[in-house]
Amino acid sequence: MWAFARPIARWMADQITRAADRTREEPMETIVGYCDYCEDSTAFSHIAIHMVNEEPPCEYTFCKCSKCERPAVFLREDVGEGFEADSFWRMFPKQERHIGFALPTVVRGSYDEAVKCEEAKAWTATAAMVGRALEAVCRDYDPTTKTIHEGLKRMLTNGAISQEISDWANALRVIRNVAAHATTASVSRQDAVEALDFLQSILEILYDLRPRFMKMKARHGP
């Protein structure tokens, strides 16, 4: 009657062994990331990797900076396509985001809130705030804009954004739509963090690099 128990017990033992195998201590390849102490992009060499079988499965990589030897911990998640499909996110020292140029008030407020949500690991809220910032960018360009989709289309048609920026912004709009609707679909850490990464780059191009380029061009004449 308990004939099925043996395969289950074997399966469970197999899972435990696999989980144990997943804590590795041998040095692995390096992770390239920004070191706050060196204030530079450096190579972090692995000390140990620890896997946690939660939902989604997490991979914690303990490293040291190859220049200053200070420690760092990186996280990757397996949301169904393996850990390799995720990018490394630095948990310690905490990855700081910073925008050091002027932004329209509503854009700044939404961006700052998105960063706070990211710090609180509230991924759906992060994506929702990224969408709010994007909407504010569209309204800053044209106050009559009703939807992000319409706003981006108008900005692209008028040459205010390139095709590439339009593609990035539309991808953020799709992630934001998942975040904004009360369905069972949730936003992964990777999607939320990358949405904020791309938003940051869009803001940098529109509100920092472009105005600086115009000034540079004006300085040097036609």
Ligand SMILES: [Zn+2]
């Ligand atoms: Zn360092």
